[in-house]
Amino acid sequence: MIERSYSQGCEVKICWVIALEPEARPLIDLFDLSPFSNNLNFPVYINSKSGHALVISGIGSSKAAAAATYLKMLFNVKRYVGWINIGIAGFCEEPIGQLFQAIKVHDTARKTSYFPGFRLSKIVKCQTLHTVAKPETTYSDAVLFDMEASGFCEIASMFSCNELVFVLKIVSDTPKSPVSSVSREAITQLIYQNKDKLCEIISHIEKLVNAEKARLHVPEEVYQYFERYHFTQSNRYRFLQAYKKWKSAFPDGKLARTLATGNSASELISNLESELILAIKDWKLE
Amino acid sequence: MIDSIFVEREVLDHPVAQKIFKSLKYADIFEIERYQEMFNRRKQNFRIQKQNPALILAKKHDNFVLPAPSGFGIDAQKNYYFSHMYNCIYDCRYCFLQGMYSSANYVLFVNYEDFFEAISDTIYENTNKSMTFFSGYDCDSLAFEKITGFAEKALEFFTDFSSVELELRTKSIVSDTFLNRSPISNCVVAYSLSPSNVAAILDNKAPSIDRRINVLQKLAKNGWPVGLRFDPLIYCSGWEKLYSELINKIFKDINIDQVHSVSHGPLRYPKEMYKKITSLYPDDKLFSFPMEAKDGIVSYGKEIEEEMSSFLQSELEKYTTRNKIFRCLV
Numbered sequence: 210m211i212e213r214s215y216s217q218g219c220e221v222k223i224c225w226v227i228a229l230e231p232e233a234r235p236l237i238d239l240f241d242l243s244p245f246s247n248n249l250n251f252p253v254y255i256n257s258k259s260g261h262a263l264v265i266s267g268i269g270s271s272k273a274a275a276a277a278t279y280l281k282m283l284f285n286v287k288r289y290v291g292w293i294n295i296g297i298a299g300f301c302e303e304p305i306g307q308l309f310q311a312i313k314v315h316d317t318a319r320k321t322s323y324f325p326g327f328r329l330s331k332i333v334k335c336q337t338l339h340t341v342a343k344p345e346t347t348y349s350d351a352v353l354f355d356m357e358a359s360g361f362c363e364i365a366s367m368f369s370c371n372e373l374v375f376v377l378k379i380v381s382d383t384p385k386s387p388v389s390s391v392s393r394e395a396i397t398q399l400i401y402q403n404k405d406k407l408c409e410i411i412s413h414i415e416k417l418v419n420a421e422k423a424r425l426h427v428p429e430e431v432y433q434y435f436e437r438y439h440f441t442q443s444n445r446y447r448f449l450q451a452y453k454k455w456k457s458a459f460p461d462g463k464l465a466r467t468l469a470t471g472n473s474a475s476e477l478i479s480n481l482e483s484e485l486i487l488a489i490k491d492w493k494l495e
Numbered sequence: 496m497i498d499s500i501f502v503e504r505e506v507l508d509h510p511v512a513q514k515i516f517k518s519l520k521y522a523d524i525f526e527i528e529r530y531q532e533m534f535n536r537r538k539q540n541f542r543i544q545k546q547n548p549a550l551i552l553a554k555k556h557d558n559f560v561l562p563a564p565s566g567f568g569i570d571a572q573k574n575y576y577f578s579h580m581y582n583c584i585y586d587c588r589y590c591f592l593q594g595m596y597s598s599a600n601y602v603l604f605v606n607y608e609d610f611f612e613a614i615s616d617t618i619y620e621n622t623n624k625s626m627t628f629f630s631g632y633d634c635d636s637l638a639f640e641k642i643t644g645f646a647e648k649a650l651e652f653f654t655d656f657s658s659v660e661l662e663l664r665t666k667s668i669v670s671d672t673f674l675n676r677s678p679i680s681n682c683v684v685a686y687s688l689s690p691s692n693v694a695a696i697l698d699n700k701a702p703s704i705d706r707r708i709n710v711l712q713k714l715a716k717n718g719w720p721v722g723l724r725f726d727p728l729i730y731c732s733g734w735e736k737l738y739s740e741l742i743n744k745i746f747k748d749i750n751i752d753q754v755h756s757v758s759h760g761p762l763r764y765p766k767e768m769y770k771k772i773t774s775l776y777p778d779d780k781l782f783s784f785p786m787e788a789k790d791g792i793v794s795y796g797k798e799i800e801e802e803m804s805s806f807l808q809s810e811l812e813k814y815t816t817r818n819k820i821f822r823c824l825v
Binding site: 312313322324327328330331334335337366367370371372373417420421424450453454455456457458482485486489490491492493494495 | 498499501523525526527528532533536538539540542543544546547549693696697729730731732773775777778779780781782783784785
């Protein structure tokens, strides 16, 4: 369906799904997020200028999936948006505070694996993550352990593409520093101490999001023709394809002039195609 | 530079995998069960993944050798292809792999021995028939050679089957694999070629045409049979002059006896594949051309195809005999 989509007065670019308030607090500060409403099932924060939205899911993979869905529905989040799950994780070795991008997420209960995200390996270390139902205390494998990421990955990749779904984890507990000793304040501190690295990561993700947005963009002038003339869904698709070709071939072309003589969807499409055909003889590749 | 290797648990200890771990010693290694877990899954974004592809090492279990699509072959009675790898390190804008897979990661099947066994079986099933095996359908045959060493093994294998031809199709300028050994008369190194300025725009990350021509002339001088592949033919303003100059440049300094075959073929896509590729690069001038869709195939249209094909044929006949020139129609 090629329809103009409406959002709640803001254009979301990055969606954060975070299990705990102490994990979310540094990001709320860093990105200057404000509570969206007091009357919601999940606490939601937003900065409508920068396009960051954040939901606090609670613990567990099904809650992470539900919260991601909630955020998607709340803001009618578009498919070029970046989704990020960040939080603390157990790991078999020090140092506490080390930030990783999880590029393989394995759900130990369902024995399913996900491979989320464009690998930001030039900026951050990559690691395998196991999502478990209960806090890991034995650290039996050389992987990260969390309780949310698999549910998040399963759902968020339905809303965007797999390469724009990111799982970032900060080591909070190890065999030397067990999970029982991790306080709320310590969690917040672990996120804060990675803020520079997080800003670098976000800057890269925003570039990917902007490129994807540009790729999927349907210009306003296209919708204006959809409103003015009767288009079937199939003709909408054909018009959009012809328009994109025409725009690429004639970036400075005036659409109104090309379409001036068209009085129906098929005539408009034909006008665009005819102008392209006339340009074949002098066709340039750039 | 590859920074991440995903490897199927089953091939972790395979000698090819071990060799690759050593040559990519700075890459992180992640174990997986089967490559299909992460390759070509729904909702993957080829364009984004292409910015930093990972290497996946896997085991191929079946379909090692497949009949080549009709129109792909040169003049053998039987044409087969095999793919030890999916995807390519180059990023040629017209490449059909972009539409074939939703994933840009490279999959390398490390069980080369099974490929050679299957090829050997196919040869014995078809004795008394001329045969060509094509490599480079789902990847570039040589672009990854320094890491994979596959072509070297293939050359060793085909040395024992002198009546059967192997074609390695490439845009790579890897030459050591060939120059460090005596030429094998049944191994054709076939280069994909376009006019320099067309390649400069479309053949992203691939060696320049001048470098490809240098290498192919060098291999020919050293006794290797070379193939010239003008496929796909790209239409643009002044294409006649561009192709004419390209052909002249190649032939003016080549041992013609070493030119095994020359082929040319039009730019064509199955409709769904074309749709997928154009949606990845909606702003690219290559795809804004008003292509024609007929019988499920998208192309420049019969008129342009015929014009380009006839022109190439007559230009090529100035330098080589008609029996060496083939028109490919895949």
